[in-house]
Amino acid sequence: MIMGRSPKTPNDELDKFLLRMPDGLRDRIKAVADENNRSMNAEIVATLETIYPPKSMDVKLLAEFLDSLVGFSDDEGYAAYIATVNDAFAKTKHHWTVDPAWDGVVKFYPYATKEKSDKKD
Structure with missing residues (x-):
């Protein structure tokens, strides 16, 4: 470990994406995430996984x-x-x-x- 740096976590290995949202969308996502007992990130990922499923066949x-x-x-x-x-x-x-x-x-x-x-x- 380099002095002053914390060790890498699994989250450091994930793709990150900065997103600009129209007014009010963040609040709507937050409300749905709360209803589903998820973080906003988990709610967004779940929604994207539903809309963009992996290209595979059962x-x-x-x-x-x-x-x-x-x-x-x-x-x-x-x-x-x-x-x-x-x-x-x-x-x-x-x-x-x-x-x-x-x-x-x-x-x-x-x-x-x-x-x-x-x-x-």
């Missing part, structure tokens, strides 16, 4: 989806199902595209369409 949900691909007896029904899945993905904040190949391999294109991914190659 593994259990993915396994259920892959199980749902098994058992189609006709290509037309299978193609219609994949189209429905892709339409559902397109309506969410998680823009995945599913592309099943003839050999049974299912490719996922996160946050892009297959065509956009192919153009990058």
Whole structure:
């Protein structure tokens, strides 16, 4: 330890961000934080985590989806199902595209369409 300096704490390792807020917003955040028994910082972080979730996919949900691909007896029904899945993905904040190949391999294109991914190659 250097003389005159305190040891680093875990908070020293976190990203810090200075924020200017419009009049009254700080008071509204404080009121909600008090209702939720949180600090203002914890309330802001919880709100941001809700609005900006990590870009990931629930593994259990993915396994259920892959199980749902098994058992189609006709290509037309299978193609219609994949189209429905892709339409559902397109309506969410998680823009995945599913592309099943003839050999049974299912490719996922996160946050892009297959065509956009192919153009990058």
